[in-house]
Amino acid sequence: MTKARRGIYAAAITPFNKDGSVNVTKLIGYCRHLLGEGGCDGVAPTGTTGEGCSISMRDRLALPSAFAEAGIETDRVIFGTGAPSSGDNVELTRSAVEAGYWNVLVLPPYYYKSPSDDGLFAYYANLVDKIAHDDLRIYLYHFPQMSAVPLSPALVTRLREAFGPIIAGLKDSSGDFEQSRAIVDATGGVAEGFDVYPSSEAMLWDGLSIGTAGIISGSTNAFAARVQTALHAPEGATRDRAMDSVKAARTTATKYPMVAAMKQIEAWRSGDDSWTRQAPPLVPLSDAQCAALKADLEGIGAPVPS
Amino acid sequence: MTKARRGIYAAAITPFNKDGSVNVTKLIGYCRHLLGEGGCDGVAPTGTTGEGCSISMRDRLALPSAFAEAGIETDRVIFGTGAPSSGDNVELTRSAVEAGYWNVLVLPPYYYKSPSDDGLFAYYANLVDKIAHDDLRIYLYHFPQMSAVPLSPALVTRLREAFGPIIAGLKDSSGDFEQSRAIVDATGGVAEGFDVYPSSEAMLWDGLSIGTAGIISGSTNAFAARVQTALHAPEGATRDRAMDSVKAARTTATKYPMVAAMKQIEAWRSGDDSWTRQAPPLVPLSDAQCAALKADLEGIGAPVPS
Numbered sequence: 001m002t003k004a005r006r007g008i009y010a011a012a013i014t015p016f017n018k019d020g021s022v023n024v025t026k027l028i029g030y031c032r033h034l035l036g037e038g039g040c041d042g043v044a045p046t047g048t049t050g051e052g053c054s055i056s057m058r059d060r061l062a063l064p065s066a067f068a069e070a071g072i073e074t075d076r077v078i079f080g081t082g083a084p085s086s087g088d089n090v091e092l093t094r095s096a097v098e099a100g101y102w103n104v105l106v107l108p109p110y111y112y113k114s115p116s117d118d119g120l121f122a123y124y125a126n127l128v129d130k131i132a133h134d135d136l137r138i139y140l141y142h143f144p145q146m147s148a149v150p151l152s153p154a155l156v157t158r159l160r161e162a163f164g165p166i167i168a169g170l171k172d173s174s175g176d177f178e179q180s181r182a183i184v185d186a187t188g189g190v191a192e193g194f195d196v197y198p199s200s201e202a203m204l205w206d207g208l209s210i211g212t213a214g215i216i217s218g219s220t221n222a223f224a225a226r227v228q229t230a231l232h233a234p235e236g237a238t239r240d241r242a243m244d245s246v247k248a249a250r251t252t253a254t255k256y257p258m259v260a261a262m263k264q265i266e267a268w269r270s271g272d273d274s275w276t277r278q279a280p281p282l283v284p285l286s287d288a289q290c291a292a293l294k295a296d297l298e299g300i301g302a303p304v305p306s
Numbered sequence: 307m308t309k310a311r312r313g314i315y316a317a318a319i320t321p322f323n324k325d326g327s328v329n330v331t332k333l334i335g336y337c338r339h340l341l342g343e344g345g346c347d348g349v350a351p352t353g354t355t356g357e358g359c360s361i362s363m364r365d366r367l368a369l370p371s372a373f374a375e376a377g378i379e380t381d382r383v384i385f386g387t388g389a390p391s392s393g394d395n396v397e398l399t400r401s402a403v404e405a406g407y408w409n410v411l412v413l414p415p416y417y418y419k420s421p422s423d424d425g426l427f428a429y430y431a432n433l434v435d436k437i438a439h440d441d442l443r444i445y446l447y448h449f450p451q452m453s454a455v456p457l458s459p460a461l462v463t464r465l466r467e468a469f470g471p472i473i474a475g476l477k478d479s480s481g482d483f484e485q486s487r488a489i490v491d492a493t494g495g496v497a498e499g500f501d502v503y504p505s506s507e508a509m510l511w512d513g514l515s516i517g518t519a520g521i522i523s524g525s526t527n528a529f530a531a532r533v534q535t536a537l538h539a540p541e542g543a544t545r546d547r548a549m550d551s552v553k554a555a556r557t558t559a560t561k562y563p564m565v566a567a568m569k570q571i572e573a574w575r576s577g578d579d580s581w582t583r584q585a586p587p588l589v590p591l592s593d594a595q596c597a598a599l600k601a602d603l604e605g606i607g608a609p610v611p612s
Contacts, residue, residue: 020393020432053417056393057363084390086586087326087362109587110417111359113452119587126326126586146419148454149587280392280432281415281425281455 002135004103005075007041008227009216010034011049013262016277022059028070039225046080049218049259054279060092064099074100082107086123090130103137110147117155128163136166143173153186169195171216177203184211201227202250219253221262252296260285268305308441310409311381313347314533315522316340317355319568322583328365334376345531352386355524355565360585366398370405380406388413392429396436409443416453423461434469442472449479459492475501477522490517507533508556525559527568558602566591574611
């Protein structure tokens with residue numbers, strides 16, 4: 001079994017050094033926190049919230065072996081390895097699988113707009129062919145607002161038919177529950193071994209009830225423990241209250257630029273201001289946004305700095 | 307003088323080997339053709355028509371030194387070095403300048419949509435700071451249809467004010483002549499040392515008359531010699547006829563996926579079918595498109611295979 005365990009994933013934020021390189025030690029310590037008291041079943045580093053596409057190839061290639069050396073469990077990590085170049089995508093994926101991380105989250109090539117399904121199929125087929133190993137597990141990454149290259153249910157089905165369990169699932173960052181449902185309907189969802197992950201924990205129960213595998217979310221960087229509370233609450237009023245708390249936290253997070261907000265919250269939690277550094281073109285929250293976020297966190301009963 | 311000479315540039319297409327790597331020898335031979343009988347004053351490799359963002363970092367980094375070893379004149383090349391990661395952008399640019407190619411065409415970071423001008427400024431400022439040499443010449447690459455990240459005249463002006471002649475010009479691939487005019491108006495155009503290049507040779511004379519520096523175009527891969535004819539024709543009926551011929555060729559080219567059409571035409575010209583290979587997600591022309599293109603080329607009096 002090489003497939004990543006199902007559950008609640010954080011699209012982990014990435015700490016940068018002053019020179020723009022990744023602070024690997026800090027990232028690993030942070031992922032340990034997420035997988036422990038942070039409440040996550042798994043982490044998805046170098047995704048959109050992790051500024052993965054803004055990290056240099058050099059740094060991205062070095063991450064998986066560092067995770068392995070640190071002993072981060074391989075079935076609790078899904079590395080983002082998408083790139084506009086299929087050659088770079090193969091190199092990034094190879095660095096992950098060689099370190100034992102078989103689960104990868106793969107954007108479509110996102111430079112050219114309106115590519116054909118044949119062209120997108122060729123990109124993913126190239127990855128399968130070049131890695132050439134049955135243990136590879138690819139999660140397709142559907143995020144039309146950011147990649148501007150959507151993945152249709154027809155393409156997902158075609159890839160699944162061509163490559164079977166290697167096409168392991170799909171992260172649906174569209175925010176559109178009907179899109180997640182369409183993918184589950186087209187593939188059979190978890191009942192057929194295809195793991196769809198909506199991007200918002202506000203869809204947790206609705207998703208699980210139709211056959212999704214959990215959540216991969218940006219806001220679970222700060223709020224995964226709440227999600228676990230809701231997940232393990234007895235059905236009825238207790239669970240409803242817990243889900244209301246999850247939804248309130250998610251609503252708060254989406255009022256701000258997500259990456260900047262999660263980094264600011266981590267800076268407050270850890271007492272380490274360097275967490276607010278971002279890679280261009282993203283920028284930290286303004287002072288006014290910080291003040292508003294702090295007030296919002298108080299309003300939902302989240303820990304805030306004194 | 308490190309700045310690229312003004313004139314007619316082709317955004318050169320890129321030949322790929324079967325394994326997806328760049329055929330460097332063939333690319334250099336092809337650029338020599340473009341700079342000779344092909345009719346180009348300069349070439350812009352690894353742009354959008356060159357599938358630059360689809361080429362692996364490894365291959366992109368190796369190109370400039372190969373061009374230098376082949377003796378391609380350094381003031382006739384503008385390498386595309388944009389990347390979603392500012393770290394990769396710096397490495398690509400460094401590989402160019404270390405080989406003597408100081409002129410680079412730089413997309414904005416194109417993964418995150420609707421970035422702030424502060425974030426875009428930070429990306430270009432990082433490049434200037436890291437290269438740290440007065441001879442660097444950056445051409446901003448405005449291509450909203452493809453990058454989905456436009457560059458505003460206000461941002462261009464701000465960069466120019468901050469970094470002077472290092473911000474050397476802008477390739478305007480919007481296809482919108484009024485956009486080119488707005489950038490010329492904001493910067494002063496060639497009179498102030500700022501070289502705006504529209505992307506279509508159909509705008510040649512209109513552009514030059516308002517202060518652009520020439521053309522960087524995809525379709526000049528096939529049709530630059532026509533453009534030179536128009537450029538050197540005596541004003542009046544002769545020039546008008548020559549420009550009609552240029553416009554007819556451009557209209558033909560834009561009826562097809564541009565990259566695939568230019569590669570098919572080069573495959574016919576050179577008798578080398580491997581030119582039709584593309585990097586995912588782009589795909590070659592279909593048989594029907596090839597037949598239609600051949601008929602169209604005959605219609606405009608362009609050389610076609612027998």
